[in-house]
Amino acid sequence: MCNKDDLVSYLYDDLDRPARAAFEAHLRGCAECREELEAMRGVRADLLMWSPPEPDFAFRIVNEPRAAQARNEPRAAQARNEPRAAHAENVLRPTVPSWRAWFTPAAGLAAAAVLVLAAAAGLARIEIHNGPDGWTLRTGAPVPAAEVSVAGFGGVRARDVNLTAASDAEAWASIERRISALETASRDTAGLRSASATGARSTDVDLLKIVRDLLAQSEKQQKTEFALRIAQVMRDIDLKRAADLNNVRVGIGKIDASVTEEAAAHRELMNYILNSNSGSTSPSKK
């Protein structure tokens, strides 16, 4: 009697060396097992041909405040006919949001404004924080101190350094290289340092000036860009608001005209009814 467990284990290469050797010895003498093994290998090859259709995954786990969830979810869930469980505390949400449900012109505009602001903030690398000096808004990327070790160098603090574009970064890297080369040279050649103290100081001052110019230039550019974008957003909002107000005015005017017209018709009808009544009652009085 052949051991089918061994056959399966051999098929999936799950036998240790002695057991494998023993089963191979068995195979040599058992045509039925050989044939069965070959057939099962064929089945396995066929199984590999069966692949599921490409799924369209669009969910991620998000956290929602309970109150908002209680307010919004039941109707939305009903509308989407989604499983009830998916609307409990942690919600699986399509990563592609059903934006049509909430997209109104005003909401769209607000969202666009936020996006533009965010994009502008991203471009300008704005940093807003509340400190002992009150609220501070600073443009430019905060650079780790480890990367820019110039804290004691002419008062340039690492956090004030802007690296906003590749060219700036390159310029900054080049300046850094020059600074470190100068520092090394000045450390290693103490004699020379005293001799060329005045020259070195002037080089440092030049470098510092370049750095400050770069910073100023970059900040100025970012501020201008940011201001332009803000102005654009404000203009768009104003335009849209004016258009909406106009639409509302036109709508109210139409409703008003329609109501007036309807009231006139009612008055006319009432007069007609009253006249009819008085006409029909007068002969009896006679």
Place this chain on the structure above:
Amino acid sequence: MDSFNQLVMRWERPIYALAYRTIGREEDARDVCQETFLRAFRALKGFKGQAKFSSWLYRIALNLCRDWIRRERRQPVAQAPEGVDLVEMASEATPTETIEDLVARQEISQAVARAMALLPEDQRTAIILKEYHGLTFQEIADMLDCPLSTVKTRLYQGLSVLRRQLDRNGGYKHV
């Protein structure tokens, strides 16, 4: 949450594939997949790492598939499988694969899906976990709460049935 979503992204395809091959319906497989991650997320605190995360997910998904089969009260994938579109397959074809190869591959794929649908649930599950998810016999035994030898028996029986079915369907020809 972000790290959990990374886990979702890592495991959504295998879990979906498991669900699809078990119940055979694309939409329902997606629902099962989604529900699996939701349950996993809720139960994450209770997961002490006594098993592999993937095994834990597979177990949740399989339980949900079983619930689905019981709820629907029908043999899974008994209907003609949705299969894979030929054009879709063509986009994944190797450069040396001819259109005849593609057609043959699609036929075999459909024949396999039909044959798998006829298997008893325990045999089908064992084959899916072994063939498509590469679990060891021991992992399958742990997941299905059965002895190791039972897993091998189920595999043997399942493969034998598949062999007969594929021979009978005529879809059993190697490319």
